[in-house]
Every structure is written in structure tokens, then in C-alpha cells.
Amino acid sequence: MSKKNKKAEDVKDQVEEVLDTTVEETETEEVIDTEAQLKEELGKEKDKFLRLFAEFENYKKRTSKERVELFKTASQDVIQSMLPVLDDFDRALKEIEKSEDTSLVEGVGLIHNKLKEALKSKGLTEVEVSAGDVFNADNHEAITQIPAPSDDLKGKIVDVIEKGYTLGEKVIRFPKVVTGQ
Numbered sequence: 501m502s503k504k505n506k507k508a509e510d511v512k513d514q515v516e517e518v519l520d521t522t523v524e525e526t527e528t529e530e531v532i533d534t535e536a537q538l539k540e541e542l543g544k545e546k547d548k549f550l551r552l553f554a555e556f557e558n559y560k561k562r563t564s565k566e567r568v569e570l571f572k573t574a575s576q577d578v579i580q581s582m583l584p585v586l587d588d589f590d591r592a593l594k595e596i597e598k599s600e601d602t603s604l605v606e607g608v609g610l611i612h613n614k615l616k617e618a619l620k621s622k623g624l625t626e627v628e629v630s631a632g633d634v635f636n637a638d639n640h641e642a643i644t645q646i647p648a649p650s651d652d653l654k655g656k657i658v659d660v661i662e663k664g665y666t667l668g669e670k671v672i673r674f675p676k677v678v679t680g681q
Contacts, residue, residue, distance in 0.1 A: 632653065
């Protein structure tokens with residue numbers, strides 16, 4: 501072989517070697533770019549999955565809480581319709597106590613207690629309010645204001661017109677009161 505052919509072949513070998521190295525580097529860069537893209541997509545999908553999972557957990561908690569609330573207050577309509585009957589019963593018992601017939605008072609008192617206990621077993625509790633308590637618009641419903649009989653009753657409850665009740669922790673009827681001014 502001549503020297504020119506040998507040099508040409510050496511140059512050709514060097515060019516092929518450089519091309520091979522360049523092709524390998526290009527392929528390596530493409531693999532790295534593809535790998536970075538795949539990692540980024542995987543991160544996005546993981547984030548999407550975690551958000552969806554958290555949203556589902558919140559949904560489960562919310563629905564179970566709503567279900568418990570529903571069971572607690574399922575009888576609210578029935579109990580609210582019974583409150584006027586209970587009020588009438590309280591007024592009747594006060595009037596019957598004025599009579600001389602102790603057996604009648606005792607019998608009506610027993611029925612009254614039985615009704616109150618039955619409603620109490622369903623979660624009904626009376627809101628404790630009495631004359632002289634401080635009036636709070638968040639907890640009481642003012643029917644009217646009258647001049648305070650004494651200075652210490654100004655801004656306070658003078659009389660309770662209608663009892664208030666709670667069912668569980670929810671107020672189903674606010675006490676109706678008269679306040680002093």
C-alpha cells in the first residue's frame with residue numbers, strides 16, 4: 501500500500517472514530533434527556549395521584565361526618581313538633597298544681613316526667629335560662645324590652661317566656677325572653 505493510501509485510511513479511521521464518539525455522545529445526551537423527561541412525567545403523575553388520594557380521603561371523612569350528623573338530628577323535625585306540646589304540658593302542670601287534688605297533681609307529674617325523659621333520651625336538653633341572667637343575643641331571643649324593675653336587671657333577662665332546647669349540640673329553639681332596659 502502506498503503512503504497516500506495509508507494516510508487516507510488513517511484519516512478515514514480517525515474520522516470514523518470521531519463520528520462514533522460523537523454518535524455515542526449524542527445518543528447518551530438523548531438518553532439523559534429522555535430520562536429527565538420521564539422522571540419529570542413520573543413526578544407529575546405521582547403528584548396527581550397523591551392529590552387525588554388526599555381528595556378521596558377528605559371526601560370519605562366529610563361523608564362519614566355528615567352521616568353521623570344526620571343520625572344525630574334525624575328526629576329533629578319530630579322533636580320540634582313536640583315542643584309546643586311540651587310547653588302546653590308545662591303550663592297545664594303549673595295550673596293543676598294549684599288544685600287541691602294531690603293524686604291528680606302526682607299523676608300528671610308522672611306523665612310529664614315520662615314525656616321529658618323520653619325526649620331527653622333522644623338527645624333533647626333544655627337551655628338553662630333564668631331571670632337575672634345576662635342577655636346574649638347569640639343565645640337568647642328577645643321578645644320585648646321593659647323598664648328594668650331594678651338597676652341590677654338593666655341589660656339582663658327579666659322573664660323567660662318560652663324555654664329553649666338543644667338537640668345534641670345544635671340549638672333547635674332559642675329561649676324567648678324579656679329584657680330590662
